[in-house]
Amino acid sequence: MNEEVKIINTATPFLRQVSGELPRETRKxxxxxxxxxxxxxxxxxxxxxxxxxxxxPFSKLPTKLRSINKSGxxxxxxxxxxxxxxxxxxxxxxxxxxxDSIRAVxxxxxxxxxxxxxxxxxxxxxxxxxxxRKMFAAAGILLSRKAELRIPKRPTIQxxxxxxxxxxxxxxxxxxxxxxxxxxx
Numbered sequence: 001m002n003e004e005v006k007i008i009n010t011a012t013p014f015l016r017q018v019s020g021e022l023p024r025e026t027r028k029x030x031x032x033x034x035x036x037x038x039x040x041x042x043x044x045x046x047x048x049x050x051x052x053x054x055x056x057p058f059s060k061l062p063t064k065l066r067s068i069n070k071s072g073x074x075x076x077x078x079x080x081x082x083x084x085x086x087x088x089x090x091x092x093x094x095x096x097x098x099x100d101s102i103r104a105v106x107x108x109x110x111x112x113x114x115x116x117x118x119x120x121x122x123x124x125x126x127x128x129x130x131x132x133r134k135m136f137a138a139a140g141i142l143l144s145r146k147a148e149l150r151i152p153k154r155p156t157i158q159x160x161x162x163x164x165x166x167x168x169x170x171x172x173x174x175x176x177x178x179x180x181x182x183x184x185x
Contacts, residue, residue, distance in 0.1 A: 015169060018176055019102065025183075027102060029175035033168055034095030034104025041106060041160045045090035051159030055085055056152040086154070089117055107157050123153035 019026040044050030048058075084090060092113035095106040108114035126149040128136075136143050 015172060015176075022176065022180075023102075025176050025179040026172075027097075027099065028179060029172045030102055030104050031095075031097050032175050033172050034097060034106055036171060037104075037106045037160070037164060037168075038093055038095040040164065041093050041157070042090055044160055045085055045093065045156060048085040050156045051161070051163035053155060053159040055154045058085065086117075086120055086156070089113060089120065092117070117156065120151065120154045121156055121158075124151050125149070126151075 015026075041050055044052075048055045089108075092108060092110060093106070094109035095104050096109055097104045108117040128143055128147045128149060132149075133143050133147075
């Protein structure tokens with residue numbers, strides 16, 4: 001998970017009392033909150049603005065490129081005009097419920113998604129090697145001698161947590177009350 005995010009116990013006195021008296025409903029509410037945050041984060045990534053913080057613009061690479069396949073021959077590649085922010089990383093956002101501590105963690109769950117997501121979040125500059133320059137040239141993109149590939153910072157997890165933190169206790173309380181009303185019927 002992202003080291004920059006601090007989890008603070010924002011449980012209200014009501015939630016503390018209910019968690020001891022109604023553990024099943026509390027677990028369900030925490031799982032629901034994890035799912036809710038996961039879905040909101042995915043929507044934010046798809047919109048290019050998780051937590052309301054807009055990403056920097058994405059590259060304007062052409063849609064028709066050439067690429068080198070495994071046998072060393074060139075092949076034509078057609079890229080989609082519709083670019084998804086962070087590519088497939090948006091679908092790599094998950095929540096995980098920990099029953100021992102009754103908590104849900106939302107973020108990049110797999111190690112590869114965490115590695116790539118963290119790279120996108122902190123940004124980086126990569127020096128272009130001669131081999132990379134040749135591959136870009138073969139694809140029809142000429143780079144200057146001193147060119148670097150720049151991945152701008154695209155904060156994702158932390159802005160979402162900051163935006164939703166005040167709403168989480170209210171959401172969990174609402175879910176518990178909803179479960180209690182259903183149980184009364």
